[in-house]
Amino acid sequence: MLKLGIIGYGGIAAYHYKNLKKYKRLKVKGIYDLNPLRLEVGKKDGLITYASKEALLADPEIDIVLVATTNEVHKELSIEAMAAGKHVICEKPVTMSSKELEAVMEAAKKYNKVFTINQNRRTNKDFVLMKRSVEAGLLGDVYVIESRVEGSRGMPKGWRTIKALGGGMMFDWGVHLIDQLMYMMDEPVVNVFCKMYNIEYPEVDDNFRLTMTFESGLTAQVEVSTNNYITHPRWYVLGTHGTLRIEDWDCDGKIVRCLDKESVWEDEIVYTKAGPTKTMAPRRPETIETIILSEPMDVEDSITKVYDNLIDAIEGIKPLTITAEQAMRVMRVMEAAFESVEKQQAIQVKI
Amino acid sequence: MLKLGIIGYGGIAAYHYKNLKKYKRLKVKGIYDLNPLRLEVGKKDGLITYASKEALLADPEIDIVLVATTNEVHKELSIEAMAAGKHVICEKPVTMSSKELEAVMEAAKKYNKVFTINQNRRTNKDFVLMKRSVEAGLLGDVYVIESRVEGSRGMPKGWRTIKALGGGMMFDWGVHLIDQLMYMMDEPVVNVFCKMYNIEYPEVDDNFRLTMTFESGLTAQVEVSTNNYITHPRWYVLGTHGTLRIEDWDCDGKIVRCLDKESVWEDEIVYTKAGPTKTMAPRRPETIETIILSEPMDVEDSITKVYDNLIDAIEGIKPLTITAEQAMRVMRVMEAAFESVEKQQAIQVKI
Structure with a gap:
């Protein structure tokens, strides 16, 4: 059985370990962390703790290294691991910049190793439900997709608040939400406009609002915030013939579709509390239908899917599905977002 | 009593008339419309119908002219009316461009007439409720205001679908929503980014999404659409200490506020259907409070408020509150929005 070594044993690495305990294709052998307290946690979890990252990388039994440190050392650790003959799965965001990622991609080529990224949210049920609904044509031609994740507790203190360590919500959650959409x-992204906010921390974005325009004109609105006391829906999608809303990760939601797109407009005005309006008069109920959405029970959303694919690629069974090339596109969108904030401009791209 | 003549007797003019029937400070005397069918409607309403706009403007009894035609002739009719010695109330959008509005402003000065615009939505109850909540400091420092009006019936056919007549949702509803925020x-608007969509009509925006940034960094998101089968809330406002949502024109809504902004982050991860998250862990209920919002019964929202102010200004009682200068700022934001769409750029402004 393949053996995994983990560098950086924080919360997310412990989550990997927990999910890999019963996994048949790989065994977690040992860990290394700069923080002795985290090494203690690893010991309690029954794992070997190495004295240094070099010791971990020198262990010939280790086939794959999980890089789960703070973001600013993803690049060097990934390259060192591949140079030591290991395949690598790296936590997201893959690196701090596209330039760093290029170096990682060169190393993967040079050492002929498989390199993947834990962009595990492609199997999130809410995302799959939205994607399937759109692809089934239930909404007609889709022209807006809104994707939001909102918390109310501010950012966790610690490294996420420090720019040099890759903090901020764009790198933490933006990377997932952009990856899902891409x-x-x-089709390529052609325009990126972004607003970022520093509500509690001056260094990093604790909230952002990103507008990505795809080549066909479809607009994706991606928002992540940590200071919202009333949330928007997780997904909101506009198509020419219907609208979709999915409330949350539990997948409660609905689609409302139009049944008589061609009906003649009636010359009627409605009188609302805010005055008369013809444009915003409500539809007759018989001209729409509602489809109730719920959790897609056939979708398996587990981090082991990412490992399955990594091992398939290592063993030559299937090509890699989460690739550095894809991560590069996401990274370039994020870089365009930061550039947009700095210049207060929309950035024309072809990503 | 002052007497009003109406040029352009469509749906909105009939609405003015209906609201002015019992109004004490002004009497509607007569109308002119190019369309004989609308003249018939005016006759049935008991109004004098003039044979031409010149005849209406030549009537010395007419003190004020309401310009309620399609938008492309607002400028010339307003100027002609003032040249004929009439004060003018013009429907929104005031003109087709800032250049046209300049000409109107010059005419008002030259002929020394009062010119106002029916930006009546400043007294809409939902808007007043939002504004009061923000100004009372209930949300802390506000950094995002979202204002949306959404219909599902497409645009009304007719002139609203024709660019040359001033059609499209930016001119129809955008002008109101921007006016409310300004x-x-x-403080000035410094950045304008806009996306427009042509879902049913190729010529004009039947949907738009506008991001206005004010000098302090506050972002206003203004969206109007005619193809949304599931609506967003009418208002959604983010402050450092709370969030406001008002559902609709009936003013149902709430504020959720934070009571312990300074509490220490607990090192806990929640496991959602979509995996673990620390950042998006929910707050403990005792750290927030909810304030239920409802219709502010003391607010009088009537078109007669606009006439009150116009007549006060004519009679020298009070200065005009809905001025051409204000309409010019709104017009310049709308022009920046169109420029943004054309260039696919954010437009730096100081408006």
Whole structure:
């Protein structure tokens, strides 16, 4: 059985370990962390703790290294691991910049190793439900996709608040939400406009609002915030013939579709509390239908899917599905977002 | 009593008339419309119908002219009316461009007439409720205001679908929503980014999404659409200490506020259907409070408020509150929005 070594044994690495305990294709052998307290946690979890990252990388039994440190050392650790003959799965964001990622990609080529990234949210049920609904044509031609993740507790203190360590919500959550959309859409992003906010921390974005325009004109609105006391829906999608809303990760939601797109407009005005309006008069109920959405029970959303694919690629069974090339596109969108904030401009791209 | 003549007797003019029937300070005397069918409607309403706009403007009894035609002739009719010695109330959008509005402003000065615009939505109850909540400091420092009006019936056919007549949702509803925000905010707009969509009509925006950034960094997101089968809330406002949501024109809504902004982050991870998250862990209920919002019963929202102010200004009682200068700012934001769409750029402004 393949053996995994983990560098950086924080919360997310412990989550990997927990999910890999019963996994048949790989065994977690040992860990290394700069923090002695985290090494203690690893010991309690029954794992070997190495004295240094070099010791871990020198262990010939280790086939794969999980890089789960703070973001600023993803690049060097990934390259060192591949140079030591290991395949690598790296936590997201893959690196701090596209330049760093290029170096990682060169190393993967040079040492002929498989390199993947834990962009595990492609199997999130809410995302799959939205994607399937759109692809089934239930909404007609889709022109807006809104994707939001909102918390109310501010950012966790610690490294996420420090720019040099790769903190901020764009790198933490943006990387997932952008990856989902670019994985779904089979066309380039041509325009990036972004607003970022520093509500509690001056260094990093604790909230952002990103507008990505795809080549066909479809607009994706991606928002992550840590200071929202009333949340928007997780997904909101506009198509020419219907609208989709999915409330949350539990997948409660609905689609409302139009049944008589061609009906003649009636010359009627409605009188609302805010005055008369013709444009915003409600539809007759018989001209729409509602489809109730719920959790897609056939979708398996587990981090082991990412490992399955990594091992398939190592063993030559299937090509890698989460690739550095894909991560590069996400990274370039994030870089365009930071550039947009700095210049207060929309950035024309072809990503 | 002052007497009003109406040029352009469509749906909105009939609405003015209906609201002015019992109004004490002004009497509607007569109308002119190019369309004989609308003249018939005016006759049935008991109004004098003039044979031409010149005849209406030549009537010495007419003190004020309401310009309620399609938008492309607002400028010339307003100027002609003032040249004929009439004060003018013009429907929104005031003109087709800032250049046209300049000409109107010059005419008002030259002929020394009062010119106002029916930006009546400043007294809409939902808007007043939002504005009061923000100004009372209930949300802390506000950094995002989202204002949306969404219909599902497409645009009304007719002139609203024709660019040359001033059609499209930016001119129809955008002008109101932008006016509300600029009336509320005591600072310039510095950045305008806009996306427009042509879902049913190729010529004009039947949907738009506008991001206005004010000098302090506050972002206003203004969206109007005619193809949304599931609506967003009418208002959604983010402050450092709370969030406001008002559902609709009936003013149902709430504020959720934070009571322990300074509490220490607990090192806990929640496991959602979509995996673990520390950042998006929910707050403990005792750290927030909810304030239920409802219709502010003391607010009088009537078109007669606009006439009150116009007549006060004519009679020298009070200065005009809906001025051409304000309409010019709104017009310049709308022009920046169109420029943004054309260039696919954010437009730096100081408006």
